[in-house]
Amino acid sequence: MKRSGPLFTLLAGLLFGLFMLSLNATTGEKTSSSYVSESPGAKASPSPAPTKTTPSPAPTTAPLPHxxxxxxxxxxxxxxxxxxxxxxxxxxxxxxxxxxxxxxxxxxxxxxxxxxxxxxxxxxxxxxxxxxxxxxxxxxxxxxxxxxxxxxxxxxxxxxxxxxxxxxxxxxxxxxxxxxxxxxxxxxxxxxxxxxxxxxxxxxxxxxxxxxxxxxxx
Known part of the structure; x- marks a missing residue:
């Protein structure tokens, strides 16, 4: 029985290490997904201001002479x-x-x-x-x-x-x-x-x- 103690301790340490690695991977995926959803590129661009046009002046005719x-x-x-x-x-x-x-x-x-x-x-x-x-x-x-x-x-x-x-x-x-x-x-x-x-x-x-x-x- 004395020989199985260190073995159990080693197995417990390995299981804990695998659990922590899995937890870190899951947390990293959530953080990356959250960052993408808040990316400035996802925001709609503002509409350009309307362009004002100046009407062309009406053609003029020379006054009739005396x-x-x-x-x-x-x-x-x-x-x-x-x-x-x-x-x-x-x-x-x-x-x-x-x-x-x-x-x-x-x-x-x-x-x-x-x-x-x-x-x-x-x-x-x-x-x-x-x-x-x-x-x-x-x-x-x-x-x-x-x-x-x-x-x-x-x-x-x-x-x-x-x-x-x-x-x-x-x-x-x-x-x-x-x-x-x-x-x-x-x-x-x-x-x-x-x-x-x-x-x-x-x-x-x-x-x-x-x-x-x-x-x-x-």
Whole structure:
């Protein structure tokens, strides 16, 4: 019996050692598992702040000029003058003999215009960069294309109305950039070629009486 005592003691020590090793392994697994569950990588990333966008500015259009335009039809049979003021236009078509028409209307922001006159007369035109007006005039069944360049005084559009010796006088003149004039003088609704005016003063003599032709504005 004395020999079995140390043997039992040795076996007890081995069993205790195995128990401690098993306990340490189990504790290590729990600690590792707990560490992984609390890892910062498991936390959700914050959402990025919304990006503010600035709207693009609306396109702007150049203001319509206050200007006069004068030129001739493409077939050189007549002259056309147009005066622009505050988005409105007045035009005069004249062949210098018997055919004429005064036309009026609005000018759109994009420079297009549709002007109308008596007896169905119509002018359709487009202002091109403020430098010229190109378009067509329809009058008495005729269709006339024209180009009118920007005019500097004394070029432009003139008109005179009066009563001379009991007759109603109405004269219209287009002074072109080259200094030439095209106009019609109507006496009691009878048209004829207009006498020349002084473009610097607008002075014109009719039947011995001096009248003044004034620049036309809408």
């Amino acid at each position: 200007a006069d335009y004068a030129g001739r039809t493409d077939d050189d049979s007549a002259a056309v003058a147009v005066t622009l003021r505050d988005g409105k236009a007045i035009a005069y078509y004249c062949d210098g003999r018997t055919q004429e028409s005064w036309l009026r209307g609005d000018v759109e922001d994009d420079g297009t215009m549709r002007l109308t006159g008596r007896h169905g007369a119509e002018l359709n035109g487009t202002l091109e960069e403020g430098k010229r007006i190109s378009g067509t005039v329809d009058i008495d069944g005729g269709h006339h294309a024209f180009t009118a360049d920007r005019a500097k005084k004394p070029s432009g559009l003139y008109r005179a109305t009066a009563t001379v010796r009991g007759a109603k006088i109405d004269g219209g003149w287009i002074v072109l950039p080259n200094g030439s004039q095209v106009g019609i003088f109507t006496r009691d609704a009878e048209p004829s070629a207009a006498p020349r005016i002084d473009p610097e003063t607008g002075a014109v003599t009719v039947d011995g009486q001096q009248l003044t032709a004034h620049p036309v504005t809408p």
